[in-house]
Amino acid sequence: MTSAAPSRGPRRWSLQARLITAIVAVVALILVMVAIATSAVLGRVLQDNLNAQVQSAAQQTAGTLLDLKIPRESQQVTASEVLQSGNQPQGTVLVLRGGGEGTATGAYVAGPGDIVTLTDIQVEDILLGVTRPEYTTVDIDGLGDYRMFPYQSLGYVAYAGMPESGVQETVTPIITSVVLMTTGGLILLAAIVAWIVRRSLAPLRAVSTTATRVANQPLAEGDVSITERVPEDQTDEDTEIGRVGHALNTLLDHVDSSLDARQRNEERMRRFVADASHELRTPLASIRGFSELSLRALRTHPDSPQAAETTEQSLERIQAQSVRMTDLVEDLLLLARLDEGQELVYSPIDLTQIAVEAVADARPAGPDHEWVLEVPDESLHVAGDSARLHQVVANLLANARTHTPAGTKVTLSVVRDGDDAVLRVRDDGPGVDPSIADELFERFSRADRSRARKSGGTGLGLSIAKAIVGAHGGRITVRSEPGDTVFEVRIPARPADPTATPAEPELEPDIESASEPAADSDDADEPRQ
Known part of the structure; x- marks a missing residue:
């Protein structure tokens, strides 16, 4: 029924x-x-x-x-x-x-x-x-x-x-004339008003037509692009109805960019799932292979020195691969906790001391690079998590070391700019690849489609740095051109409420050319070449 x-x-x-x-x-x-x-x-x-x-x-x-x-x-x-x-x-x-x-x-x-x-x-x-x-x-x-x-x-x-x-x-002719003139005037008025109203409402009809066409588009999935717009001659911001058309075009631009961002995020997520699967599959395959090798050696020659040596080497490789998987999983957990406002432990810290320690750690790891430290004589205190801020600085230095040739000069500077503490990592390397500029701080982004351990990464290093800086109420940006690449971290240089959860600001890279940083070891995510 x-x-x-x-x-x-x-x-x-x-x-x-x-x-x-x-x-x-x-x-x-x-x-x-x-x-x-x-x-x-x-x-x-x-x-x-x-x-x-x-x-x-x-x-x-x-x-x-x-x-x-x-x-x-x-x-x-x-x-x-x-x-x-x-x-x-x-x-x-x-x-x-x-x-x-x-x-x-x-x-x-x-x-x-x-x-x-x-x-x-x-x-x-x-x-x-x-x-x-x-x-x-x-x-x-x-x-x-x-x-x-x-x-x-x-x-x-x-x-x-x-x-x-x-x-x-x-009186009669006067009344008759008034009636006739009134009737004729009303007819003329109706025609003029109809023309004016119809012309004035034309932008509103254009808005309705555009909205109807957009509503008929499938927007649920796939690569969607909204090309429909209210004609420019119907979006005069000096009129009320024109402002409606302009507002609709602005909304459609925003929706179109959001749909494009959604599609890019989905593609990055698919790539990340593939990358993460590969990153996990490789150590798991190694663990399985070395464990089978150890078992075979023990079963074949249980009391021979060769079996013991093979078993020891296999266990060392198994341990190394386990550490590799642990680092990857911990990075993922760290991002999730930062998104939830957890993980950070606030306390007064000296940013200059963190910079000194980070450069001291970077020099042995990159002896072929020239390391320069520029810090003020007095301490520069901020309220934050010392371990996480040290992770940010170390990641930026490792990124500069990994993606620049030997002999590159890397300068780490700390200054106070108004109410902000500013930390900059500058190098005179070849700069950042423009093709990856827009995705520099996005999560799961990769410039090297291969998964080589030297150049490929999981795409989490800079996104972790961005999340940590954002959780401190700051922002991280980059500008790059051949011979001059600068990563800049700004954090409020004032005591913070340890119980407050800082809002993550919009982190839009300030890129002139483009840049793709790398992190140390597994965090060296993005090659610049």
Whole structure:
């Protein structure tokens, strides 16, 4: 029974769609609010102007009514007479109602000199619509909306008004223009915003595309190289999105270098396993061979002097090969303990004394070399493990002796540089092979692919030196050119907390040419030639 795939929710909008929608919606809202506010203000202004026109018409009709009333006190004046006698603008409407139960008459100016009498329904609409002494909008049958204003004059109640169609005719085109311009502007804005957003998000799409291609690469094993990168024109660090692309490229560079380092470490490990197997197989084969030789001699001639001599020689060879295997295993254990922060015993030590003893030990081992010691008059104390630091110095001196020709001058110097104690081993030999420069302090590295006892080694000597110096909070570097090779060890020249575990610093060889040191005996790992 197969389980159904989980249902996915509704598809979400893309960032581009959300940005365009949000920008256009906000601008549209602003434009609509501006249009409404503009229309309201404009309508109010036009309404005030219309009220002023109505008041002007009322004042003018009041004056005309006065002129007509004085000579005709006994006869009621009609609205038509007032409008004919006055010079009222077109559209003016007037309703007159005499005092008491006087008849209401009404008329309006239809055109220049054209006065039209209002019907009873129209008069009634005005009388019923205007109930308070204030400006009132009345819908007059057949005429539309009028702005009316009532007033009393000479015993008459007059209702003067002007049509509101002028206000509407002014506001309507403005609103229509605003709507059309707003709609067109929003369409144009949407197009421009879409172009800008799409162009701005192009680096983000490039990042997504690059990340997708990298994710589809098999990175679990083998020689892997990540060649995919965000295009350079999409990694502008002056923009936020460009910085994302730049950061992804930096990350991919780091991952690529890490994968390359992993592959190199795997290859070194395979080589080391082969080398270690050979290093162990050789003495084991010797032990087995000499033991079989001894047994054969004892079984064949148990009481002969020749058998005793053969047995003694075999035991000596067996012991020598056992010592050789023991040294190799101890080197491996030392590296493991240094990685775990163990093995070191801190105490105040004199680095100059270690240098003097190391050169004294190196002179008998290398009589064909010229040994020079340069140390200050005063002692230079550091907090560290005396035996391990002596091992570092001895290894560097043995490396210089093993990989330089007879007559080479080797100088060991100790100086104080600020807060650091600096120990340098300099020789004027042929220098370091550039092909092994990058792997100089790496563990299990070998320059000589043969396993000759003279030139080949296990690849542990310099890595042990690096681990010891790093455990002391220092660093070891090398620079080399023909005639001048210098190994430099820097250790803090101050008391250290014996209970603290110093952090191992990054040990990056400072190499101009390249160099491959060697160690004494089994620790002489890397030939320079």
